Amino acid sequence: MDIFLQQILNGLVLGSIYALIALGYTMVYGIMGLINFAHGEVVMFGAMVTITVITTLMGAGINLPGPALVLIGLLVAVPACMLLGFAIERVAYRPLRGKQRLAPLITAIGVSIVLQQVAILIWGRNYIPFPQILDHDVVTIFGASITKLQILIIVLCLAIMAGLLLMVEKTKLGRAMRATSQNPAVAGLMGVNVNHIISATFVIGSGLGAIAGVMVATNYEQAHYYMGFMIGLKAFTAAVLGGIGNLGGAVAGGILLGIIESLGAGYIGTLTGGFLGSNYQDIIAFFVLIMVLIFRPSGLLGEKMADRA
Numbered sequence: 001m002d003i004f005l006q007q008i009l010n011g012l013v014l015g016s017i018y019a020l021i022a023l024g025y026t027m028v029y030g031i032m033g034l035i036n037f038a039h040g041e042v043v044m045f046g047a048m049v050t051i052t053v054i055t056t057l058m059g060a061g062i063n064l065p066g067p068a069l070v071l072i073g074l075l076v077a078v079p080a081c082m083l084l085g086f087a088i089e090r091v092a093y094r095p096l097r098g099k100q101r102l103a104p105l106i107t108a109i110g111v112s113i114v115l116q117q118v119a120i121l122i123w124g125r126n127y128i129p130f131p132q133i134l135d136h137d138v139v140t141i142f143g144a145s146i147t148k149l150q151i152l153i154i155v156l157c158l159a160i161m162a163g164l165l166l167m168v169e170k171t172k173l174g175r176a177m178r179a180t181s182q183n184p185a186v187a188g189l190m191g192v193n194v195n196h197i198i199s200a201t202f203v204i205g206s207g208l209g210a211i212a213g214v215m216v217a218t219n220y221e222q223a224h225y226y227m228g229f230m231i232g233l234k235a236f237t238a239a240v241l242g243g244i245g246n247l248g249g250a251v252a253g254g255i256l257l258g259i260i261e262s263l264g265a266g267y268i269g270t271l272t273g274g275f276l277g278s279n280y281q282d283i284i285a286f287f288v289l290i291m292v293l294i295f296r297p298s299g300l301l302g303e304k305m306a307d308r309a
Helices: 002-032 039-059 066-096 102-123 148-170 172-182 184-189 194-220 227-242 247-271 278-295
Strands: 138-141 144-147
Touching: 002 039, 002 144, 002 148, 002 172, 002 194, 002 227, 002 247, 039 066, 039 102, 039 194, 039 227, 066 102, 066 194, 102 227, 138 148, 144 148, 148 172, 148 194, 148 247, 172 184, 172 194, 184 194, 194 227, 227 247, 227 278, 247 278
Parallel strands: none
Antiparallel strands: 138 144
8 A cells, every 4th residue: 555655646746747748738739739749848948947047056156045046947947948939839830820730740840859959969968967956855644755845846736737727717818818729710800819829828838848847857856858758748648648628638637647657667567477667667658648549539538629621
């Protein structure tokens, strides 16, 4: 039971991060009907920029509490990633709007590779350690262990996701986003600036991705130019699992995928008689993706939608 509870706690940490990143995928898909496969690299840039800011401040002899340094890093990384998301939409996707769907898909993959190469030029190929400035004290819950930092990650993820859902449902921007998602042409006739709404969607999603990237870096205490690729695919899997285009589905899918992956990592050795170890846990996420696409392509909370004209 202790092992089971430990894997559940680990899954909640992973799942919260997956859900936060999945919201970026599902927002763009809900508005434009395409997958922004460069979103994982935006997550990576958020982590890298934050680490760079923190190490620069520490190297300059600025002695501040760890949380304050991380906050300053976020204040730089979030706007930087928002600007990056705006540039990606304006340069790579807007010219292809209305074209065959294969063109934006290929472009998204191309942008992802370009951003990885830019990261190599700036930060190199080696893993970059996250400075040891945060509290990693362990809290024991019914025999299972979780750090105070991981508890903070879960709480912040849930708060940010709740705030986003509230924004979409209650604000003027949210109503414009929902109108654009339903029918961009009609929304434009009703006075909604569709271009601005699409750009805002990329900007908001990129800001969330930057925060998620910092959470990943603090949890694993390192960052890497390739980190966005795998975590981006898993977050995309979470969005599909919950129902791509459905914000609540992205949250549910992310948390569920995190728990499934964590339980699989804990028990895959037992289930396979030691043939596979916990290092094969990535298999589980993509096995879930395959099963969802086969048996419920619309996801757990998604609805079948007709293709837009």
